[in-house]
Amino acid sequence: MDVGAEATRSTVPDLDAATALVQLARLVQCVQARVSDRHGLTPVQGKLLCALAGGPRGMAELARCFGVEKAALTGLVDRAERRGLVQRSAVPGDRRALAATLTVSGREAATAFHADATAALEDLLAPLGADARTNFRRAMTEIIAASETDEC
Amino acid sequence: MDVGAEATRSTVPDLDAATALVQLARLVQCVQARVSDRHGLTPVQGKLLCALAGGPRGMAELARCFGVEKAALTGLVDRAERRGLVQRSAVPGDRRALAATLTVSGREAATAFHADATAALEDLLAPLGADARTNFRRAMTEIIAASETDEC
């Protein structure tokens, strides 16, 4: 029989924290890349579509949100515009500003991509039991909340 | 008093699995970027140094290990070589093959980078209690082990 309480535990020792975090992050990126690819998008374009799903956003606002320089946003929106996913629109009340807005096909792509990505990411937690999954979500939430006080 | 068992829980609801995984991965990347930057490296170069810390590796082997095409490795090793971190060396017994090897300064950089990265990543789990940390590591190990049967 088994020594411990958890019959499904393997005999493999747990990974150290750093290795596990790196590999988990790699796994998440991998899922994002695979789902993006399925939708004919780059991972960054997928992220852009998700950011615009809630409505138009100014270029400077998007740059801050993505943590990149505003010049990088220009290129990013250029490429997304060339693919017919977004449009630049004027912002009433500030003639300097432009907002990135989803086109009709961009909105469709955003909806499909988001649903697909969410499902694929949730699948990653499938190996855990229901309780372990809940605890894992709680732990991730704590780590993320704590990091918001820090840099990054 | 409190309903549940854990008195330290905040009133903020847990994030959904997909959001939490994406943000956690972003956090890990962020740490990797910050540490790499501190050592004058790109994140991919840091990864290369760590991969070579155990000894020379063939180009094809590295490409498989990184999940990229062999042509990408050529450029990656070119840039690392230009910075004096690695060297190409012949492989006895196969005159087609070349191995990437750490230079003396590359080995120093690898050691320092790895120690720094490990510590910074472990710090991410500091907000968790000792038991929660152990459970978290176990859950990550299970997720990673399960994914190795899958694609990616």
Add this chain to the structure above:
DNA sequence: TATTGTTATACTCTATAACTATA
């Protein structure tokens, strides 16, 4: 024929610096 590695070319993403137009 298959494998190892490189070169050539192109694209995405990013940064910095200089610029225009508006606030």
Add this chain to the structure above:
DNA sequence: TATAGTTATAGAGTATAACAATA
């Protein structure tokens, strides 16, 4: 002066395709 956005330029990382040398 400060902010919003663009252009120009450069570099990293990646892919594909064509190639050379060796197995």
